[in-house]
Amino acid sequence: MSKKTRQNSFLGTIILVSTFGGLLFGYDTGVINGALPFMSEDLGLNSFTEGLVASSLLLGAAIGAVFGGRLSDFNGRRKNILYLAVLFFIGTIGCTLAPNVMTMVIFRFLLGLAVGGSSVTVPTYLAEMSPVERRGRVVTQNELMIVVGQLLAFVFNAILGNTMGDTLHVWRYMLVIAAVPAIFLFVGMLRVPESPRWLISKGRKDGALSILLQIREENRAESEFNEIDAAIVKESETQKATFKEMAVPWVRRIVFLGIGIAIVQQITGVNSIMYYGTEILKDAGFQTEAALIANIANGFISVIAVCVGIWFLGRVRRRPMLVIGLIGTTTALLLIGIFSKVLEGSAALPYVVLSLTVLFLAFMQGAIAPVTWLMLAEIFPLRLRGFGMGISVFCLWITNFIIGLTFPVFLESIGLSTTFFVFTAMGILAIAFVKKYLPETKGRTLEELELYFRNYKAKNKEDALEAEFKSNIT
Template sequence: MQNEATQKAFLGKIIIISTLGGLLFGYDTGVINGALPYMSAADQLNLNTFTQGLVASSLLLGAAFGAIFGGRMSDRNGRRKNILFLSILFFIATVGCTLAPNVAIMVAARFLLGIAVGGASVTVPSFLAEMSPADRRGGIVTRNELMIVSGQLLAFVINAILGTMMGDSSHVWRYMLIVAALPAILLFFGMLRVPESPRWLVSKQKDDEALGVLKRIRSEQDAASELAQIQNNLKKEKELQKAGFKDLAIPWVRRIMWIGIGIAIVQQITGVNSIMYYGTEILKDAGFETKAALIGNIANGVISVLATFVGIWLLGRVGRRPMLLTGLIGTTTCLLLIAVATAWLAGSPSLPYVVLALTVTFLAFQQGAISPVTWLMLSEIFPLRLRGFGMGMTVFCLWIINFLVGLLFPVLLGGIGLSATFYIFAALGLLAITFVKLVLPETKGLSLEELEQKFRSHGKKNLENDQTYAAKAAPVE
């Protein structure tokens, strides 16, 4: 029998190893920020504004499909085996990107890398949730979000170090990219030492194996109790008819789906990933030299990590709507100020520092309020029968909008300039604020069952109103 300290240590090892998937997610989405200026050179991949967007965003398109198939693969083969497969895919795609001789191979390799990122974005949180004790689940699962932003910060730091030390080498971008191979290797060998999710084992009628895993991370009494709870929950889920597109004919279901898609779009149209993917280009456009822009971009990564801590702390204390509205007002104001500053201070030596200060403030609002609320609300609004279908649809839409932002941003930047581009994002921010103000319900303090009843009641009330209107409008015989 293992003592409590041994059980906690083993659970801690599981968390650290599995969240390397989140670290890879963050590094691979952030590293392009610093690599892009170097790989765009004429003697390298010779990228124009469109191919820059294509290289950066091809990963995001792959992630959209990876998020869909990643969940299905982990249900079929197991969370552990799926993460092992993803670690291999991370490694192969990273090597492919590093050695890419032309744009076509780079885009293909980045698309494969995106499939790994998308798969990790759904598999790792599920694995963590199923391995965690109920009273620690929220804190443990949110560590993956922390590892994502930490991975982006690590990418910014590595970019700055390599850019400063090897900036005269035209191949420096290849060294930036290959660094991601190391955590991919660690993830693979680490997962070989990690057990399978007990919930998945029970779903495959491997109850004895599941109990054995639970006893390694829980007390014997808690392990037996949790096994019984898993068995009971799976029995209930099997009795539920799985949701699909046919359910969108039901008004209250359709409303939830539109709200979920709206939340996903709101998070992306703030333009956050234009800064996370093209922060170096933005600072260069504002007036920094490449090396100075790489160093300045570290501030964006640092504030993202710190703001994520604040966001996790705020979630239990502030309502979802006011938190999201505050975040959107903050980001929209920053976007508007960037647009104004780049127009009014053009050519001024102070402009790059003003832009850097505003991007840092923008990310404080985004990562401290908008992003945490987005993922929490998406996990809350869908009832059990709709959760898999609803999350799949909304996360797919989120990645597609992310892809479009990543693809079009450098085209807009090269075509209409920094100021006009950020005016567009500010206008989209106003639309996002309007959506949240008029449409988004408050979910804090309500159980998942109470939320479902609230949506059902709203749908029933609307249906009754529609029927009354139709009756009044009908011609009198």
């Protein structure tokens, strides 16, 4: 085996091992979809406690995402992922053995801390280990592993629900499966190196160069080492943004845009389908066992759509891609609401709802999700990126938490049709927000975008004066 082949093989191992953090993210957020009907019966859950069990993970994820980046800066990317693997394992075992609702909520919250931490630490580690020409493709592999994790959760839910549905504790078997990838992640991370960029930032330059030589050709390793070193020196001289910056109008605008993009992704109601898909299909008319099998289609289309979305990202402008995605999801939600009324009690309704949830996820995972994360990374200038991303991702998870908590309550109190009409209204607001406020970022450098935001108010005044001048002439 040549040296270059060994380097590529080692880099491939690093990527595979670390993206198991994404797989766990997907499995732990998706497994509740099929486990909840059985868990509700076993633990005596009502609509509110169902929402609490499902959404407690999301509240933990919001906090984990905020502190995950800081902890990885302090401990190192590799060590932080090792700690997260342990937390994934403890949370999984705790949920599996939970004797009551309160215990379940506590351990789901701990799992959420791991999910949130991995959502920021794993992509950072991948970006810092990857060659620049492969960075985008490698980092998006983590997104792919998340939906693969959700698909696996749906598949195992269906298998266990149909073969062991009469067993009172079948939901515990569904949950405990996540312990296996958690062990794999821990053992695997013991065998891979720390991020060279983090080592250089801590002054451990010899170790950083040694690692680069294991995954790059010699000339390239030395060149990249010098580039990283120079970039870290430049960053250390750059003043970090704080909440005081919000007093500056253009900074305030860009942060609110980031929050808006994050909220837009969540108010589509995507996670009502990813977390409660089985409940939705049961409400439409499927039996539990059939709903578990049908729900696999939602996971399968998510994987296909993410692959298509990654391909589209390099070829289509961000803003129209996001608008088309939102129009598609909002139309699917509207049709679910309409057909749930028109076909109520019909044998065709569950199949119609399943088809529409698949259509919804095709637009969501193929357009909205990839554009959301890319635009969040693009709109913030370097000095504002950590601050802006932190606030935006926190708001994304909190919105996710609110929807996850309230969805089963809405489903019980106002019904399937009206619940989806509410999501339709929010989808229309999301389209209006994107069309009115969101700029195009494709083809613009970070410096050009910063200049755009700095001059936005002045540009609007000029446009208004020009319109008034033309009006007076006519």
